[in-house]
Amino acid sequence: MSEILTIKGLSVSVGSKELLNIEQLTASAGEFIALLGANGAGKTTLFKSITGEMRADVQNSEPVSFHRKGINQWSSIELARHMAVLPQASQLTFPFTVKEVVALGLIPLSASKQEGIRLIEDAMLKTDTTQFSERIYTQLSGGERQRVHLARVLVQLSQAEEKPLLLLDEPTSAQDLGQQHQILKLAQTLCHEKGWTVIAILHDLNQAIRYCDQVWLLEQGRLMSEGAPEAVLTEDRIDQVWGYRPSILRSATGQTVLT
Amino acid sequence: MKSFINGNRLSIESFTPQVLLLLIVVLMVLVAWSLASGPIELSLIQSLFSVWDRVWGSDLSSLQQFEQVVVWDLRLPRTILALMVGALLAQCGAVMQGIFRNPLADPGIIGVASGAALGAAIAIVVLPVSIQWFTVPVSSFVGGLITTWLVYGLAKNESGTSVVILLLAGVAISAFGGAIIGFLTYIADDQSLRDLSLWQMGSLASASGWDLLLSGVILLTVMVLFQKQAQALNALLLGESEARHLGIEVEKLKQRFIIITAVGVGIAVSVSGVIGFVGLVVPHLVRMLVGPDHRVLLPLSALLGAALLLLADLGARTWMSPAEMPVGLVTAGLGAPFFMALLFQRRKSLI
Numbered sequence: 001m002s003e004i005l006t007i008k009g010l011s012v013s014v015g016s017k018e019l020l021n022i023e024q025l026t027a028s029a030g031e032f033i034a035l036l037g038a039n040g041a042g043k044t045t046l047f048k049s050i051t052g053e054m055r056a057d058v059q060n061s062e063p064v065s066f067h068r069k070g071i072n073q074w075s076s077i078e079l080a081r082h083m084a085v086l087p088q089a090s091q092l093t094f095p096f097t098v099k100e101v102v103a104l105g106l107i108p109l110s111a112s113k114q115e116g117i118r119l120i121e122d123a124m125l126k127t128d129t130t131q132f133s134e135r136i137y138t139q140l141s142g143g144e145r146q147r148v149h150l151a152r153v154l155v156q157l158s159q160a161e162e163k164p165l166l167l168l169d170e171p172t173s174a175q176d177l178g179q180q181h182q183i184l185k186l187a188q189t190l191c192h193e194k195g196w197t198v199i200a201i202l203h204d205l206n207q208a209i210r211y212c213d214q215v216w217l218l219e220q221g222r223l224m225s226e227g228a229p230e231a232v233l234t235e236d237r238i239d240q241v242w243g244y245r246p247s248i249l250r251s252a253t254g255q256t257v258l259t
Numbered sequence: 260m261k262s263f264i265n266g267n268r269l270s271i272e273s274f275t276p277q278v279l280l281l282l283i284v285v286l287m288v289l290v291a292w293s294l295a296s297g298p299i300e301l302s303l304i305q306s307l308f309s310v311w312d313r314v315w316g317s318d319l320s321s322l323q324q325f326e327q328v329v330v331w332d333l334r335l336p337r338t339i340l341a342l343m344v345g346a347l348l349a350q351c352g353a354v355m356q357g358i359f360r361n362p363l364a365d366p367g368i369i370g371v372a373s374g375a376a377l378g379a380a381i382a383i384v385v386l387p388v389s390i391q392w393f394t395v396p397v398s399s400f401v402g403g404l405i406t407t408w409l410v411y412g413l414a415k416n417e418s419g420t421s422v423v424i425l426l427l428a429g430v431a432i433s434a435f436g437g438a439i440i441g442f443l444t445y446i447a448d449d450q451s452l453r454d455l456s457l458w459q460m461g462s463l464a465s466a467s468g469w470d471l472l473l474s475g476v477i478l479l480t481v482m483v484l485f486q487k488q489a490q491a492l493n494a495l496l497l498g499e500s501e502a503r504h505l506g507i508e509v510e511k512l513k514q515r516f517i518i519i520t521a522v523g524v525g526i527a528v529s530v531s532g533v534i535g536f537v538g539l540v541v542p543h544l545v546r547m548l549v550g551p552d553h554r555v556l557l558p559l560s561a562l563l564g565a566a567l568l569l570l571a572d573l574g575a576r577t578w579m580s581p582a583e584m585p586v587g588l589v590t591a592g593l594g595a596p597f598f599m600a601l602l603f604q605r606r607k608s609l610i
Contacts, residue, residue: 051503053503076506076507078506080505080506081506083504084504085500085504087498087500087501090497090498091360091497091498092496092497092498093496094362094496097550101497104493104494104497104505107490107494107507108505108506136268
């Protein structure tokens with residue numbers, strides 16, 4: 001598998017407080033990665049460092065490279081075509097229709113009108129948002145809005161020439177049980193069938209075990225452990241990070257379950 | 260009524276072609292009416308022919324010389340200035356609401372127009388009369404620009420801008436501007452005092468050729484620049500990080516928009532005084548009809564703004580004819596209740 005994201009010697013501080021210090025971390029094409037950690041462990045800071053929104057402490061070195069190119073070397077349009085972020089919640093307060101919001105994903109693309117319509121419809125079908133495409137965005141529930149934005153970022157990445165990277169910030173937090181599984185299933189399919197890389201901040205460890213190929217576990221701004229979910233998520237580590245000692249069971253189908 | 264006040268759309272259907280057609284017809288009717296009305300009574304046909312005669316050198320209107328002058332030198336410039344100032348104010352209002360991500364931002368309410376007025380007043384009183392054609396608009400622009408930065412810096416927060424701080428900043432800046440203008444009135448000599456008080460009333464009556472040229476050039480420039488960035492402004496409504504992730508260079512975009520709106524408001528204020536609420540009411544109505552997509556919202560706002568200000572000016576000149584009211588009084592009289600209705604609707608979410 002080819003490496004698409006490389007993080008080397010990344011440290012981020014605000015004032016004298018160090019938020020993040022990561023020596024080495026890589027993501028490959030086709031991997032679905034869960035980013036885990038307690039509140040304030042640096043998950044969001046890591047996301048912002050990957051997108052280039054938050055500057056690393058040492059300005060001149062390039063601690064984050066995407067497709068072998070420093071993140072700040074990318075032009076903003078090219079980067080937008082290859083890397084997208086699903087926000088946890090968006091503050092859009094103007095009365096766009098759902099379809100118009102999804103269409104904003106076309107901004108960095110060069111698509112004809114028909115091509116654009118096809119991309120929008122395709123993304124809405126995948127995210128189960130077609131039934132409210134004609135409604136006003138501001139009148140939707142939190143979960144519905146989040147799926148609309150998921151459709152928007154799918155459109156945004158639909159013309160990537162290189163394998164794209166999708167960052168999901170708590171994609172399941174506002175969803176009901178059925179939708180949670182559909183979204184994770186969709187992310188998994190994008191990774192395994194189209195070779196996308198998805199990094200998702202998750203809070204449900206069982207979901208990480210069930211859907212993700214890799215886990216990055218952060219603890220106070222440092223990478224505590226990385227690897228296959230079942231290898232990383234041991235009782236000791238979970239106790240150390242979250243202060244809760246789970247029992248680890250194995251279901252009849254061989255699935256690991258934490259309770 | 261609910262959707263009217265809370266800024267939602269009347270329907271998800273976009274009425275763009277119908278609205279466009281209607282606005283063009285309304286504009287034409289208003290222009291004809293504006294040329295024909297005033298203390299000297301002329302028929303609609305005669306006034307239109309009079310303009311035609313002047314352009315083509317014909318003699319269809321059979322008006323007397325002085326009547327020709329009234330139409331060509333008084334009513335026509337005033338009509339054109341009303342159209343252009345209305346379009347400028349409405350567009351600047353719409354864009355300001357976009358960058359502030361707040362449908363209550365209006366150049367008048369948040370103090371930008373007061374800042375521009377202060378700039379213009381300083382130029383009128385302090386700087387030499389001979390170069391005022393240049394110093395008044397520039398100083399007005401600088402006043403508007405400083406105020407916009409200040410208000411934006413104060414009110415900016417995670418989810419856009421705080422309405423409470425916007426409005427309070429508007430109150431503070433208007434009070435400050437009022438105090439300084441009062442002081443300027445106090446120290447002004449007779450000539451500047453006359454200029455200042457005439458200009459302050461917010462009137463379109465004294466439209467000079469230079470005013471027309473200046474506002475025409477600025478209006479065209481502003482419209483073209485806004486239109487080019489309309490899609491980026493749509494992305495900005497999602498939030499600043501979201502816009503950045505869509506490849507928009509947010510800081511540059513905001514700077515550019517703040518400067519252009521300050522130019523637009525500054526010029527509008529320098530040629531016609533403070534005319535409030537056009538920038539609030541017009542984009543609001545257009546958004547209700549066609550939705551918030553700036554690619555459509557901006558040009559339609561320009562048309563409706565032009566029509567609305569011309570109508571307000573018609574009211575101001577004909578209601579107490581032959582006397583005149585300042586047009587700013589008419590727009591405030593209509594706009595302020597509208598604004599209060601918006602506040603009333605949002606009162607629960609404001610605090």
